[in-house]
Amino acid sequence: MKSFxxxxxxxxxxxxxxxxxxxxxxSILSAEWEDARIGYxxxxxxxxxxxxxxxxxxxxxxKAQKDIFNFPVKVMNRHNDEMISYRPFKIKAQLPDIxxxxxxxxAQEIVTTIVVFAIFIILIYMPFLIAKLxxxxxxxxxxxxxxxxxxxxxxxxLIAAFVMIFISDLMYYNTLTSLFKFEDYTIVKDLPNxxxxxxxxxxxxxxxxxxxxxxxxxxxxxxx
Amino acid sequence: xPIIVNLDVMxxxxxxxxxxxxxxxxxxxxxxxxxxxxxxxAVRFTTLDAICKELNCQPGDLLEWxxxxxTLSQ
Numbered sequence: 401m402k403s404f405x406x407x408x409x410x411x412x413x414x415x416x417x418x419x420x421x422x423x424x425x426x427s428i429l430s431a432e433w434e435d436a437r438i439g440y441x442x443x444x445x446x447x448x449x450x451x452x453x454x455x456x457x458x459x460x461x462x463k464a465q466k467d468i469f470n471f472p473v474k475v476m477n478r479h480n481d482e483m484i485s486y487r488p489f490k491i492k493a494q495l496p497d498i499x500x501x502x503x504x505x506x507a508q509e510i511v512t513t514i515v516v517f518a519i520f521i522i523l524i525y526m527p528f529l530i531a532k533l534x535x536x537x538x539x540x541x542x543x544x545x546x547x548x549x550x551x552x553x554x555x556x557x558l559i560a561a562f563v564m565i566f567i568s569d570l571m572y573y574n575t576l577t578s579l580f581k582f583e584d585y586t587i588v589k590d591l592p593n594x595x596x597x598x599x600x601x602x603x604x605x606x607x608x609x610x611x612x613x614x615x616x617x618x619x620x621x622x623x624x
Numbered sequence: 625x626p627i628i629v630n631l632d633v634m635x636x637x638x639x640x641x642x643x644x645x646x647x648x649x650x651x652x653x654x655x656x657x658x659x660x661x662x663x664x665x666a667v668r669f670t671t672l673d674a675i676c677k678e679l680n681c682q683p684g685d686l687l688e689w690x691x692x693x694x695t696l697s698q
Contacts, residue, residue, distance in 0.1 A: 622665040624655045 410542070414534040421530060425523065458495045460576050462585040495580065505578050508571045515568040522561045529554050543610070543617040551607030558600030565592040628688040631660045634679050649674035 474483045533550045536542070573589045580587065635645060642660065646653040651671060658664050659671075672683055679686075 619665045622658060622663060624651065624659040624664045624667050624671050 410537050410540070414537050417530075418534065421527065425527075458576060458579070460493055460495065460580070461588040461590065462491050462493050462582070463588050464491075465584055465586060502578065505575055508575050512568045512571045512575070515564045515571075519561050519564050519568070522557050522564075526554065526557060529557070543614045545614065548607055548611045548614060551603050551610060555600045555603030555605075555607060558596050558603060562592060562594075562596035562600060565596065626689055626692045628690055629659055629662050629664070629686060630688055631656075631675070631686055634681055634685055635660075638679050640679070645675070645678060648678050 474485055476482070477484050529550055533547060533554070536544055536547055569590050569592055573587070576587050635642070642656055643653055646656040649656075649671070651674075659667065667687075672686070675686065676683060
């Protein structure tokens with residue numbers, strides 16, 4: 401009875417984790433969807449010759465340098481129809497492409513594109529690994545060699561994704577600061593989400609714990 | 625492994641099969657086979673007690689220690 405309850409709990413947790421990961425992927429895709437849609441529209445316009453602008457655009461976060469008294473940006477509050485001043489502390493901006501003359505910057509852009517593609521491959525491959533893991537968990541066979549290697553592989557991929565995101569953000573920031581410099585704004589350097597690193601480390605730790613558990617179980621199975 | 629299990633010798637002396645011994649002492653044939661073939665990592669005292677009772681022998685009749693042969697690296 402005790403093992404049945406435990407297996408039932410594992411099944412519920414695996415189903416919840418599937419939904420959580422699906423939500424995570426959808427949130428990433430929906431955040432990038434607008435950028436992808438704009439990129440597609442601009443690329444199509446450029447390819448069909450209906451647009452004179454380059455399809456490339458830059459997306460960056462700008463931080464205002466001046467204080468509110470010297471930087472009165474006004475906007476209408478529709479609740480009371482009054483104009484209020486605000487300080488655009490951090491704003492996300494989309495800037496048109498400018499010609500890149502530096503070979504270093506061009507190389508960085510190529511490397512950034514490759515790294516982003518690699519991250520995309522990892523995000524696509526991850527569900528297959530998780531599915532393999534959940535399949536063995538659902539069958540109740542928790543202590544299995546394949547589970548240990550799957551946990552470790554997922555952990556390594558998450559850490560690799562974090563490192564690649566860090567590198568691509570660094571290169572992209574370098575590209576932006578080489579191309580743009582504004583009087584009233586500084587370009588904000590985006591930090592990668594540390595959740596990738598934390599989850600990767602947790603998966604590796606859990607893989608080690610499972611490996612120890614597997615050894616103990618094997619010893620228990622060979623105890624008469 | 626230095627611990628040798630002489631269960632097959634005692635079973636032959638008492639003229640009892642693996643199936644019969646397993647059913648009498650209340651463990652599975654697979655587990656008893658693990659013990660008999662020397663693959664077991666550990667034996668519970670309760671199991672040892674049951675086997676000795678059934679085969680009318682001492683634990684020393686079932687278990688023997690022999691020094692492990694030197695490995696190639698040594």
